[in-house]
Amino acid sequence: MNMMTEAETKMAGETDSKPLNKKMQGEKVNVHYGDKQALFDVDLDIYENQVTALIGPSGCGKSTFIRCLNRMNDTIDICRVSGEITLDNRDIYDPDIDVVDLRARVGMVFQKPNPFPKSIFENVAYGPRIHGLSRNKTELEEIVVTSLQKAGLYEEVKDRLHEAGTGLSGGQQQRLCIARAIAVSPEVILMDEPCSALDPIATARVEELIDELRENYTIVIVTHSMQQAARVSQRTAMFHLGYLVEVDETDTIFTNPNNPKTQDYITGRYG
Amino acid sequence: MIFYLVLALAILFFVAYYFGSTRANAMAGGDHSKLHSRPSYHGGYLALVVTVPALAVLIFWGLFSGTILDRMVTSEFATQLADKSIPEIEAILRDARAIAFGGIVGFRDELKEAAAIRYEELSATATWIVVALVAALCALGLYFGVRSMSLRMRARHFVERFAISLLIACSAVAILTTIGIVFSLIFETARFFQKVPFFDFLFGLHWSPQSAFEAAGDQASDKDLGLVFGAVPLFAGTLLITAIAIFVAAPIGLMAAIYLSDYAGPKFRSIAKPVLETLAGIPTVVYGFFAALTVAPAIRGWGEGIGLSVSSESALAAGLVMGIMIIPFVSSLSDDVINSVPQSLREGSAGLGATKSETIRKVVLPAALPGIVSALLLAISRAVGETMIVVMAAGLAANLTINPLEAVTTVTVQIVTLLVGDQEFDSAKTLAAFALGLVLFCITLALNVIALKVVQKYREQYD
Ligand SMILES: Nc1ncnc2c1ncn2[C@@H]1O[C@H](COP(=O)(O)OP(=O)(O)OP(=O)(O)O)[C@@H](O)[C@H]1O
Ligand SMILES: [Mg+2]
Numbered sequence: 001m002n003m004m005t006e007a008e009t010k011m012a013g014e015t016d017s018k019p020l021n022k023k024m025q026g027e028k029v030n031v032h033y034g035d036k037q038a039l040f041d042v043d044l045d046i047y048e049n050q051v052t053a054l055i056g057p058s059g060c061g062k063s064t065f066i067r068c069l070n071r072m073n074d075t076i077d078i079c080r081v082s083g084e085i086t087l088d089n090r091d092i093y094d095p096d097i098d099v100v101d102l103r104a105r106v107g108m109v110f111q112k113p114n115p116f117p118k119s120i121f122e123n124v125a126y127g128p129r130i131h132g133l134s135r136n137k138t139e140l141e142e143i144v145v146t147s148l149q150k151a152g153l154y155e156e157v158k159d160r161l162h163e164a165g166t167g168l169s170g171g172q173q174q175r176l177c178i179a180r181a182i183a184v185s186p187e188v189i190l191m192d193e194p195c196s197a198l199d200p201i202a203t204a205r206v207e208e209l210i211d212e213l214r215e216n217y218t219i220v221i222v223t224h225s226m227q228q229a230a231r232v233s234q235r236t237a238m239f240h241l242g243y244l245v246e247v248d249e250t251d252t253i254f255t256n257p258n259n260p261k262t263q264d265y266i267t268g269r270y271g
Numbered sequence: 272m273i274f275y276l277v278l279a280l281a282i283l284f285f286v287a288y289y290f291g292s293t294r295a296n297a298m299a300g301g302d303h304s305k306l307h308s309r310p311s312y313h314g315g316y317l318a319l320v321v322t323v324p325a326l327a328v329l330i331f332w333g334l335f336s337g338t339i340l341d342r343m344v345t346s347e348f349a350t351q352l353a354d355k356s357i358p359e360i361e362a363i364l365r366d367a368r369a370i371a372f373g374g375i376v377g378f379r380d381e382l383k384e385a386a387a388i389r390y391e392e393l394s395a396t397a398t399w400i401v402v403a404l405v406a407a408l409c410a411l412g413l414y415f416g417v418r419s420m421s422l423r424m425r426a427r428h429f430v431e432r433f434a435i436s437l438l439i440a441c442s443a444v445a446i447l448t449t450i451g452i453v454f455s456l457i458f459e460t461a462r463f464f465q466k467v468p469f470f471d472f473l474f475g476l477h478w479s480p481q482s483a484f485e486a487a488g489d490q491a492s493d494k495d496l497g498l499v500f501g502a503v504p505l506f507a508g509t510l511l512i513t514a515i516a517i518f519v520a521a522p523i524g525l526m527a528a529i530y531l532s533d534y535a536g537p538k539f540r541s542i543a544k545p546v547l548e549t550l551a552g553i554p555t556v557v558y559g560f561f562a563a564l565t566v567a568p569a570i571r572g573w574g575e576g577i578g579l580s581v582s583s584e585s586a587l588a589a590g591l592v593m594g595i596m597i598i599p600f601v602s603s604l605s606d607d608v609i610n611s612v613p614q615s616l617r618e619g620s621a622g623l624g625a626t627k628s629e630t631i632r633k634v635v636l637p638a639a640l641p642g643i644v645s646a647l648l649l650a651i652s653r654a655v656g657e658t659m660i661v662v663m664a665a666g667l668a669a670n671l672t673i674n675p676l677e678a679v680t681t682v683t684v685q686i687v688t689l690l691v692g693d694q695e696f697d698s699a700k701t702l703a704a705f706a707l708g709l710v711l712f713c714i715t716l717a718l719n720v721i722a723l724k725v726v727q728k729y730r731e732q733y734d
Contacts, residue, residue, distance in 0.1 A: 075621060077536070100624045108622035114615035117638045126633070127623040177619070184623055 023048040023188060023218045024069060024106075029083035031064050031073070038064045041083070042244045044237055046188070051210060051219045053229035053250065056239030057265065062222045065239070066190050069220065070106035071099050087188070104131055107186035111193040113173035115165035115180075120157050123165040123176055124148060127184035143183055151179035152209050171202025178209065182217075189213065191221040195228065207232050226266050230254050238262045272398055273333055276405055280329070283409060284322045291317030291420070298422055308427035316426040319433055320416035325405040332401050340397070344389050351382055453712070460709045463702035467500045472706060475501015478669035480689060480700045500703055502710070504669040508586065508679035512661060513654045515590025515675060516597060520654075521647055523594075524601025531602070532609040533631055544606070551599040555659040562592035562664035574676060584666035587675040593660050600650040608642025609635060645722035652718040656711065658683035682707050 024046040031039040039061045046052050046069075054062040064073070071092060073079040085092050092102055104127075115123050124144040127133075134140040144161075148154035153175040157168070165176055174194055181189055191210070195203040210219060210232050223229050229236050230250060237247040238259070246259045257263045292314030299305045306313070341364055345352060352360050362377065367386035369376045371394070376383075420426075464472070479499045527547065531540055567588035574581030612635050620630040636643070658681075666678035667688060689704040 070622065072618065072622060075618070100626055102624075103622060104624035107624075108618075110615060110619060110622070112615055114613070114619040116616060116619065116634050126620070126625075130623070130625050130629050130633070180619075180623065 020050065021048040022046070023088065025084075025086045025089075026065070026068070027084045027086075029065065029068060029081065029085060031061070031068065031082075032080045033076070034078040038242055039068075040242045042239075044244055044247060046218060046220055047235065048218050049214055049216075050235055051214050051221060051233040053233035053236045054220065054222045054239060055224070055226070055229050055236060055265070056245070058224075060239040061242045062239050063192050066192055066220055066222055069188070069190055070103050070108055072103075072108060074099060104184050105186055106188040106190060107181035107184060109174070109177050109181050109189065109191040109194050112197050113170055113177050115168070115173050115176050117164065117166055119162045120148075120165045120168070120176060121161040124179050124183045127180060131184055133184065147179040147183040148176075150182050150213070151175045152205065152212075153179055169202070171198045171205060174198060174202070174206060175209065178206070178213075182213075186217065188218045188220065191219065193222050193224065196224065203228070226254075226268075238265065240265075272402075273329060276329055276402065277326075280322045280326055280405075280409075284318045287321040287413065287416075288314040288318040291315070291416070294417070294420060295426075298420070305422050307423045307425055308430075312426040312430050313420060313424070315430040316424075317413075317416045317420070319430065321409050321412040323433075324412060325408040328401065328404055328408060332397075336394075336397065340390060340393055343393055344386055347389060348382070348386060456705055456709045456712060459702055459705035463699065463706045466699045466702065467706075471498070472500050472502055472703075474503060476503050476671055477501045478504045478685070480685075480703060500699070502682075502707065504671040505680060505682045505685050505707070506710075507671055507673070508665070508669070509655060509681040509683075511586050511673060511675065511679055512590045512593060512665060512681060513651060515587060516593040516654045517647065517651055519591055519594025520597045520601050520650060524598045524650070525605055525643065527598070527602040528605035528609055529631060529636075532606050533627070533635070544603070547599050547602055550596070551603070553596075555596065555657060556663075558592050558596050559659040559663035562588050562660050566592055567664050570676075579676060581676045582666070582678045584664060584678045585676050586665050586679045589661045589665035590675065592664060593654055593657055596657070596660065597650040597654055600653055601646055604646035604649065605639070605643050608639045608646065611642075612638045641725045641728060645725040648718045648722035648725070652715040652722075655718070656683060656715055658687060662687060682711050686711075 022045045026042055026044045026046075029039055029042040029044075030037065042061075042065060044065070054066060056062055067073045068081055068085055069092075071081075073081055081093065087102070087106065090097070092106075116126065118126070121144055124147050125140055128140060128143050134143055145154060148157065153172060156172060157176075165173065168176060174197070178189075178194075194210075195206050198206065207228060210221065213219060221229075221233065233250045235247065236250045236253040238245040238253065238257075238261070240261055246253065246257060246262045248258070253262060254266060257266065263269075292310040294317075295306060295310040295313035296303075299310075303309060308316075344364065344367070345360065352363070355363070363383055363386065366377050366379070367383045367390055368374065370379065370383060370387035371390035475498070477498060478501055531543060531547075535543065563584070567584055570585060570588050570591075571581040571583055616634050616638060617630055620634045621627075625633070661681045661684050665680060665684070667680050667684065668678045669680050669685070670677055672679060686704045686707050689700055689707075
């Protein structure tokens with residue numbers, strides 16, 4: 001608890017001294033799956049060192065939007081994205097951009113923990129290996145250990161780094177996936193409902209972790225839990241039927257939303 | 272007669288079913304919640320109770336009537352038959368039956384005529400007894416079945432238990448048949464090893480069963496038999512051809528599977544997969560003549576072009592064609608396992624910035640490896656058991672060689688040649704086929720067991 005307030009004061013101090021930097025910007029983002037349009041003219045900015053929460057009823061396009069941010073939608077044949085999305089002011093859909101580099105910079109954690117059927121060590125070492133981030137074994141080990149530490153998993157698994165990652169509990173698996181994402185030193189981490197498969201205790205642990213990670217990374221999180229959005233995020237974006245309804249500071253959204261749809265949704269009257 | 276009785280029982284079955292269910296319905300006054308089991312179960316109960324005992328009697332009679340009648344006739348004519356040998360008695364009975372029930376009669380005499388009359392009498396009485404018994408059993412079944420019907424009767428339990436026993440009986444037939452085949456293999460093999468020493472067979476280097484009999488006839492001593500029944504050349508030939516086949520099929524099949532599962536568009540996939548699978552449906556004889564008429568001469572041509580001596584039937588030709596034959600096994604099974612690697616693993620890898628080929632090489636294939644291994648093992652066991660292609664393309668010469676350009680032969684081919692034509696059933700030559708069959712059975716069984724074990728282990732990983 002103490003740590004959280006500390007981090008918050010630090011954040012507040014920073015906001016005071018320099019304006020927040022726009023890490024990613026989406027402008028007039030339209031997405032079609034075949035003939036069906038899933039997103040309509042979404043303008044949404046992601047600020048550096050903040051947690052941005054995406055909320056909204058099921059099927060409103062949250063996953064679709066978050067998957068645009070690291071071009072995961074490229075893997076779906078029928079999916080077409082138009083509009084402009086930038087990372088540090090460079091268009092990520094520019095043909096010159098290599099998706100492999102992009103995804104190394106914009107990492108992703110999925111709804112269901114999906115550790116590879118390899119050892120815990122190999123799971124984390126996977127990313128650094130393919131990107132050639134280490135020159136030798138000691139460096140690789142260092143990356144793995146620090147990533148696991150940052151993900152708050154190291155203490156629990158340090159004696160069994162070479163056992164299967166699939167043998168961990170659901171919450172540990174999800175933190176392993178976060179460690180795996182951190183290991184390639186991304187700048188942005190996308191999380192699509194990272195806690196929906198976890199129990200409340202594991203969820204609390206992951207939420208704490210997200211709050212700690214904010215210091216060094218920019219985070220976008222999709223969640224169905226209003227409490228979670230309120231707890232971990234600084235900005236919240238509300239989607240409805242493919243439109244961005246409203247985006248603002250989380251406090252404002254939850255205390256004084258502009259749009260009645262947002263009001264209905266967060267108070268549970270949506271239906 | 273039996274046919275009409277079975278027909279009658281079948282009709283009775285449906286009548287009893289209808290009667291039972293309507294009666295149950297009437298007992299409950301249309302309110303099914305009063306019944307322990309739904310009316311259809313009561314119907315099934317009555318139908319089973321009425322017909323099954325009678326059916327059992329019929330089946331018993333159908334299976335054993337011949338033997339029983341024979342026994343009775345033999346014992347009645349014991350004095351006349353006393354001085355005859357068993358084959359003679361059998362011949363007499365056969366003719367007597369033919370006279371009585373119609374058929375081709377060898378020659379008639381008084382004894383046979385007398386026996387035939389007894390056959391007719393006995394069979395007529397027996398038929399009446401059976402009919403009476405069947406009728407009595409049906410009536411009894413109906414009486415007790417109807418009497419035991421009540422609202423609380425557990426008809427469903429009865430019917431379901433009966434269904435379970437039927438299922439058990441069916442699987443027992445399958446299992447017992449297999450066991451029977453294996454035992455007859457083992458039994459005949461044991462007889463073979465009485466004639467030919469075990470080690471001479473398994474480790475002997477010389478295989479020429481034909482020559483043994485041409486030269487020495489039945490007087491061939493055990494020592495000679497040991498010398499001509501050395502199976503190592505056959506094992507070596509099988510191994511060589513299988514190795515060539517796997518060498519062809521494994522890379523092609525695997526890469527085709529990777530392409531189909533991860534790169535091909537859905538349209539191409541929907542066409543290519545069935546086409547590949549029809550390769551598996553081509554009769555092996557067709558592959559065989561393709562191998563013998565096209566591939567073998569072509570290889571011979573090329574070989575001679577570069578100055579190699581190639582026999583017109585070669586292990587290479589057979590192996591290549593067999594490899595093509597098992598490509599669909601490898602590709603189709605591997606495609607299935609590669610597809611069953613969860614999509615989330617691929618996304619996880621792509622989300623870390625891995626390229627598609629990195630994802631396939633480092634995540635998908637390792638995850639699918641056990642399944643791929645078992646696919647390969649199944650393909651191998653298929654290749655080991657394959658006969659037609661080898662008969663046609665690799666020849667019959669039992670050469671002990673690892674040169675793929677020479678003619679070799681395999682275990683299966685030798686089994687065929689040993690059993691083709693007229694055979695004495697207990698010559699060493701015929702029995703050798705059983706020994707080879709047993710060896711083959713052990714090899715494929717081992718391969719299949721390993722493959723299954725590997726697949727099971729793999730299943731546990733994701734479920
Ligand atoms: N692969 C796809 N093919 C076709 N349509 C899709 C695909 N993925 C998503 N859609 C459609 O796009 C719309 C938005 O889906 P999306 O998954 O982004 O919703 P979501 O907000 O993440 O919902 P949830 O909260 O249930 O995860 C939905 O109408 C969905 O049917
Ligand atoms: Mg979603």
